[in-house]
Amino acid sequence: MAFEGLAERLQDTIKKITGKGKVSEQDVKEMTREVRLALLEADVNFKVVKDLIKRIKERAIGQEVMDSLTPGQQVIKVVKDELTDLMGGEHSKIAVAPKPPTVIMMVGLQGAGKTTTSGKLANLLRKKYNRSPLLVACDVYRPAAVDQLETLGKQLNMPVFSQGTDANPVDIAKQAIEEAKENHYDYVIVDTAGRLHVDENLMDELTQMKETVNPDEIFLVVDAMTGQDAVNVAKSFDEQLDISGVVLTKLDGDTRGGAALSIRAVTGKPIKFAGMGEKLDQLEPFHPDRMASRILGMGDVLTLIEKAQTTVDEKQAKELEEKMRTMSFTFEDFLEQMGQVKKMGPLEDLMTMIPGMNKMKGLKNVQIDEKQLDQVEAIVYSMTKEERQQPEIMNASRKKRIAKGSGTSVSQVNRLLKQFNEMKKMMKQMTNMQKGKKAKGFKFPFM
Amino acid sequence: MSFFKKLKSKFIKEETEEVSTKYKKGMKKTRNTFSGRINDLIARYRKVDEDFFEELEEVLITADVGVMTVMDLIDELKMEVKRSNIKETAEVKAVISEKMVELYYGEDEEGLEYLNIQEDDLSVLLVVGVNGVGKTTSIGKLAHQLKQQGKNVVLAAGDTFRAGAIEQLEEWGKRADVEVIKQSEGSDPAAVIYDGIQAAKSRKADVLICDTAGRLQNKVNLMKELSKVKRVIEREIPGAPHEVLIALDATTGQNALSQAKTFSEATNVTGIILTKLDGTAKGGIVLAIRQELDIPVKYVGLGEQIEDLQPFDPHAFVYGLFADMMDEKDESDEDEIVEDE
Numbered sequence: 142m143a144f145e146g147l148a149e150r151l152q153d154t155i156k157k158i159t160g161k162g163k164v165s166e167q168d169v170k171e172m173t174r175e176v177r178l179a180l181l182e183a184d185v186n187f188k189v190v191k192d193l194i195k196r197i198k199e200r201a202i203g204q205e206v207m208d209s210l211t212p213g214q215q216v217i218k219v220v221k222d223e224l225t226d227l228m229g230g231e232h233s234k235i236a237v238a239p240k241p242p243t244v245i246m247m248v249g250l251q252g253a254g255k256t257t258t259s260g261k262l263a264n265l266l267r268k269k270y271n272r273s274p275l276l277v278a279c280d281v282y283r284p285a286a287v288d289q290l291e292t293l294g295k296q297l298n299m300p301v302f303s304q305g306t307d308a309n310p311v312d313i314a315k316q317a318i319e320e321a322k323e324n325h326y327d328y329v330i331v332d333t334a335g336r337l338h339v340d341e342n343l344m345d346e347l348t349q350m351k352e353t354v355n356p357d358e359i360f361l362v363v364d365a366m367t368g369q370d371a372v373n374v375a376k377s378f379d380e381q382l383d384i385s386g387v388v389l390t391k392l393d394g395d396t397r398g399g400a401a402l403s404i405r406a407v408t409g410k411p412i413k414f415a416g417m418g419e420k421l422d423q424l425e426p427f428h429p430d431r432m433a434s435r436i437l438g439m440g441d442v443l444t445l446i447e448k449a450q451t452t453v454d455e456k457q458a459k460e461l462e463e464k465m466r467t468m469s470f471t472f473e474d475f476l477e478q479m480g481q482v483k484k485m486g487p488l489e490d491l492m493t494m495i496p497g498m499n500k501m502k503g504l505k506n507v508q509i510d511e512k513q514l515d516q517v518e519a520i521v522y523s524m525t526k527e528e529r530q531q532p533e534i535m536n537a538s539r540k541k542r543i544a545k546g547s548g549t550s551v552s553q554v555n556r557l558l559k560q561f562n563e564m565k566k567m568m569k570q571m572t573n574m575q576k577g578k579k580a581k582g583f584k585f586p587f588m
Numbered sequence: 589m590s591f592f593k594k595l596k597s598k599f600i601k602e603e604t605e606e607v608s609t610k611y612k613k614g615m616k617k618t619r620n621t622f623s624g625r626i627n628d629l630i631a632r633y634r635k636v637d638e639d640f641f642e643e644l645e646e647v648l649i650t651a652d653v654g655v656m657t658v659m660d661l662i663d664e665l666k667m668e669v670k671r672s673n674i675k676e677t678a679e680v681k682a683v684i685s686e687k688m689v690e691l692y693y694g695e696d697e698e699g700l701e702y703l704n705i706q707e708d709d710l711s712v713l714l715v716v717g718v719n720g721v722g723k724t725t726s727i728g729k730l731a732h733q734l735k736q737q738g739k740n741v742v743l744a745a746g747d748t749f750r751a752g753a754i755e756q757l758e759e760w761g762k763r764a765d766v767e768v769i770k771q772s773e774g775s776d777p778a779a780v781i782y783d784g785i786q787a788a789k790s791r792k793a794d795v796l797i798c799d800t801a802g803r804l805q806n807k808v809n810l811m812k813e814l815s816k817v818k819r820v821i822e823r824e825i826p827g828a829p830h831e832v833l834i835a836l837d838a839t840t841g842q843n844a845l846s847q848a849k850t851f852s853e854a855t856n857v858t859g860i861i862l863t864k865l866d867g868t869a870k871g872g873i874v875l876a877i878r879q880e881l882d883i884p885v886k887y888v889g890l891g892e893q894i895e896d897l898q899p900f901d902p903h904a905f906v907y908g909l910f911a912d913m914m915d916e917k918d919e920s921d922e923d924e925i926v927e928d929e
Contacts (some may be wrong), residue, residue, distance in 0.1 A: 182655045184841030187646045251864065252720025252837060256752075282892075284728075284759030289752025292773070296751065337867045364720065368652040368841025370869040391719060394804035396843040419719075419749070 158216055169201045169216060176220060176437070183397030183436045186372040189227075189406040197223050224433040227402060232386070232411035233426030235266070236357040241327040242275070242318060244354050248347055248382065249362035250374060251335030254390035256286060258362050258416055259332040260293035261424035262388075265414075266328050267299070268422070274328035277317040278303035279310040279350070282334040290332055297421060300326070310334070311350045318354055331356070338377035351382055359384045360413070363400060365392045371400035372407050379408040389427060390416035399436050401427075470565050472521050472529035479518060519547035520557055532558060636669055636677055644684070651872030654842055657879050661687055691875045692902045702899065703886060704830045704858070705739075705795060710788055712796045712821055712828040715861070716814060716851050717835035719802030722863035722889060724753060726835050727797050728760025729897035730887070735764050739794040744784025745770035746777045746817065749801040757799055763894060767791070777801065777813065778820045785824045798829075805850035818855045833886065835861045836877075838869040845873075848881050859886035862900065866891045 154175045158168055173194050180190045200219045237243055245262070247255045263274040276294055278301060280286035287303050294301035302317040314331050321329045331354065336343035351359065361375060361384045378384055387408075389401055392415045401412055412427045521529065523546030528535060535558060537551075544551045641662055648658045668674075668683050705711045713730075717723050724747065731741045743761055745768055747753035754770050761768035769784040781798050788796040800817060803810035821829045834857045836844050851857050862874060865888050874885055885900040 178655055181649055182842055184652075184843070187649050191646075250839065250867070252722055254720055257750075260751075283725075283756070284763075285752045285754075285756035287752075288755040289750070292751035337864075339868060364837070364839070366718070366837075366840045366843040368839060368844075368869065368873070369650045370652070370839050370867065371841075373868045374839070391804060393806075394718065394843065395806040395846055396841075399841070 155217060164201075164216055166202055169198060172216065172220075173198050173201070179437050180399060180402075183399035184366075184368045184371070184403075185399035185436060186369055186403035186406070188372070189403050192406070193223055193227065221433070224402075224437070225430055227406055228429035228433050229405060229411055231426060231429060233413050235270070235413075236385070238357045241325075242321040242329045243327060243358070244318060244329045244331065244356040245358040245360060246314075246331045246333065246347075246351065246354070246356040246382075247360050247362055247388075248333050248378060248384070249335060250337065250364070251283070253335065253362045253364045254416060255335060255362045256280065256289050256293065256332050257419075257421075258360075258388050258390060258414075258424065259290065259330050260297060260299075261416065261421055262360075262414070263299050263328070263330050264297050264421050265424050266330075267297075272328050273326050274299065274330055275317060275321045275324075275326040276301045277314060277329060277331045279313050279331055280334035281306040281308065281310055281313075286332075286334065293421070300324075310346060311353050314350050314354045329354075338374050344377070344381050347382055358386060360386050360388050361404075361410075362388045362390060363404060365389045365398040365400060365415075366394060366396040367400040369403075371403045375404040375408050379410065384408065384410055386411050386413040388412070388414045388416065388424075393417045393423070397436050398432060401432050402436055470568060472524060472532060472561065475561065476518070476521050476529075479514070516547070516549055516553065517557060520544075520549055520554055523547040532561065636675060636680055640677060640680075641666065648872065652841055652869065652876075653872035654845065654876040654880070657691070657876045660879075661691065688875065689902075691879055705734075706830065710793060710796060710825065710828075711830045712785070712788075712798065712825060713831045713833060714798045714800065714818060714821065714829040714855065715833050715835060716800050716855055716857070717802060718804050718837075718847055719750075721802065721835040721837040721840075722861075723747075723802060723835045724756050724760065724799055726833075726861045726863060726887065726889060726897060727757065727799050728764060729889070729894055731760065731766045731797055732764035732894045733897065734795050735766055740792070741766040741795045741797065742784060742788040742791060742793040743768045744781050744787075744796060744798045746780050746784075746799045747801040748773055748775050748777050748780060753799070753801065778817050781817050782820055782824065785821065805847050811850065811854045814851075815854045831859055831886075832857045833859050833861050834883075835863055836873070838862050838865045838873065838889075839867060840873065842876075845876055845880060848877055848883055852881065852883065857883055859884055860900075861885075861887040861889065861897075863889035865889060866896075 154172045158164060158172055161168065176197070177190055177194050180193070181187060197220055200223070201216045235243075235245070247259050247262075249255050259276055263276050266272040266274045276290055276299060278287040278290040280290075287306060291301050291303060293299075302313070302320055304313050304316070310333065317331070318329055320326075331350070333347065333350070334343070336347075338344065359382050361378050363371065363375065367374070375387070387404055387410055389398065389412055392398060404410075405412060412429070412432075414424050415427045417423045417425050520543060523543045528539060528543075540551050540554045540558075544554050547554075644665075645658055645662050648661065649655060653661070664687055665680070665683060668687070669680060672683075674680055674683065703713070715723050715727055727743060731743055734741050741764070743757055743766055745754045745757045747757070748771065751773070754773060758768050758770070767787070769780065769787045771780045771783065777800060784796055784798060787793075798817070798821070800814060801810075803814070805811065818829065818832070832855045834848060834851050836847060840847070848857065848860065860877065860883055862885050877883060877885070885902075887897050888900050890896045890898055
């Protein structure tokens with residue numbers, strides 16, 4: 142498919158720029174062009190893309206980046222920052238009315254997935270929040286829509302309020318709330334008919350319903366595959382109903398889902414949930430950061446860079462560098478370093494986040510044994526303070542004790558010691574050779 | 589412009605006034621935004637330069653024509669502009685439309701794609717697509733039209749998965765006055781289709797339309813299920829299915845290409861039903877699909893009413909997109925200056 146090529150090109154440009162000590166305006170221009178194409182191909186609205194690219198360019202060419210020590214990485218960070226800013230934080234909370242029932246209205250175009258999402262939402266409310274929701278069938282237009290909700294209700298063993306297809310949707314909603322009050326349902330989920338945002342009559346009906354039932358939440362349900370038109374749809378619905386949040390459906394498909402970014406940018410309303418499958422428990426909180434990477438169509442390289450930046454404490458890193466140079470690197474430093482790597486998350490995740498990694502055949506499904514990592518840690522923890530600082534004093538009886546203490550064998554302890562010494566030697570060579578590039582070529586004993 | 593005249597005369601000659609109005613009405617939003625923006629663009633730029641092309645690129649992208657297709661188109665336009673030594677943006681307008689029409693048609697000029705319906709034997713149509721694109725609704729409308737043409741139609745309720753899908757098809761069956769073959773929810777779709785074929789044979793039906801459950805194209809098992817359904821049809825009636833139609837939602841963006849491609853791999857799609865074209869979505873995806881996959885669009889959904897499914901007529905479609913331009917060309921370009929945003 143065409144966009145695989147795009148993603149690769151974007152990765153290449155980013156790779157090129159990441160290592161650079163100096164970033165020229167030309168570099169930035171080249172990269173923003175690729176980012177722009179990737180965003181457009183992912184169905185992000187062109188206007189949103191334009192604004193975004195403008196901001197990225199301004200910041201990337203500005204002081205903030207050019208003055209930093211690692212301009213290449215800084216540029217990437219700008220892209221990531223702007224994207225995540227635009228996507229906003231996580232908001233999967235559902236309103237609670239001071240006086241039950243809480244009323245939720247589901248609105249959207251035809252075929253977006255309102256009815257299914259209504260069922261999923263009811264299920265989530267009951268399962269996760271221990272609520273008792275009432276589903277209301279207000280789609281009187283589409284053939285068998287009421288049947289669909291009733292069937293869902295049966296599958297979930299959940300009450301459904303319906304009055305057939307001859308009643309007025311506004312009246313149905315109103316009566317459903319009365320019913321909820323009487324029977325102590327604390328949530329009312331109103332499934333409305335799909336409609337075009339330009340259909341004035343049907344949009345008026347929604348406004349009327351809103352005024353009548355006074356909902357606490359109005360969720361706009363949007364198909365994740367929506368193209369450039371997502372902006373028009375979201376804008377119209379928001380202008381007329383002042384929606385409170387968005388549910389993105391069919392995100393389990395292979396779409397990039399650029400619509401998410403467009404909708405956020407245009408309405409400023411949070412995307413609260415994402416439909417991740419056909420089963421009724423597959424409604425999940427929406428993760429804006431994951432979406433940002435998905436839209437760009439690359440491994441989570443941005444997250445990786447950011448993680449590396451936050452977890453590796455700058456001061457610690459400086460000290461470490463000093464220690465490497467003076468050969469005073471000890472097992473204690475080693476522990477610290479391991480801790481930092483572990484903070485970044487499971488190693489396998491880290492591997493998949495590195496772009497290009499999944500392209501390499503041998504590394505494709507590499508299984509890193511986290512257990513081995515724990516073992517190494519246990520061995521070091523079983524050493525005395527003295528031993529950690531001066532590994533030279535290690536003798537046979539100490540090794541035996543350590544092996545026993547860590548639940549390993551003497552040969553495993555020996556192996557670690559040997560690797561540790563080699564590492565030390567390598568570090569010295571490296572630091573002599575090239576200051577500042579400390580992290581490259583490290584061979585951890587557990588890899 | 590001779591090109592517009594040609595298009596217009598061709599269109600008016602071939603089609604009735606009624607269809608023309610329907611297209612015009614259904615695509616009003618599409619046309620307004622699209623050609624309005626092109627006009628706006630041309631009004632704002634007097635000279636054909638890089639900026640002009642960049643903005644034109646954006647106009648086309650907003651119409652959901654894929655990035656790659658747009659870039660190709662722009663390259664061709666640049667060549668053409670150079671070749672014909674065009675300097676004024678107003679002149680480029682005709683070239684833009686001409687190139688776009690070329691994309692629809694490809695090499696061959698003629699374009700009305702009719703359904704492949706057997707003269708005096710059973711024809712089987714299989715309708716596929718992702719969730720919520722309008723498969724069942726389109727089947728209902730199609731059944732109605734075929735029935736109006738005097739065909740004996742049978743529907744098979746192959747969507748045994750989604751809640752209420754069978755009832756929905758039955759309702760359409762009632763409206764179109766055709767028989768619906770069904771089993772209970774959750775049964776094997778291939779078995780339902782098999783029943784449908786047997787029923788259609790014994791009733792000497794002309795057309796059997798098979799509904800299927802919506803599925804995302806990256807669900808391998810569900811796609812395999814679809815291949816199985818197709819195999820059952822092939823086995824029971826040699827030469828069938830006579831048409832495999834994929835329903836695509838006009839509001840869908842670039843993913844529509846992936847849909848068309850993957851469904852083709854599983855079922856060998858022969859045509860497209862482009863639904864929900866009566867919204868503000870631009871339908872530019874048709875360009876991309878024609879160009880990249882060469883699957884013809886056979887029907888478009890232009891509204892909610894039972895007769896709002898129209899055979900896709902490229903002439904009418906392009907006419908719908910460019911109608912404003914043509915009318916203006918016939919008069920003059922007096923009110924071309926549009927206020928800047």
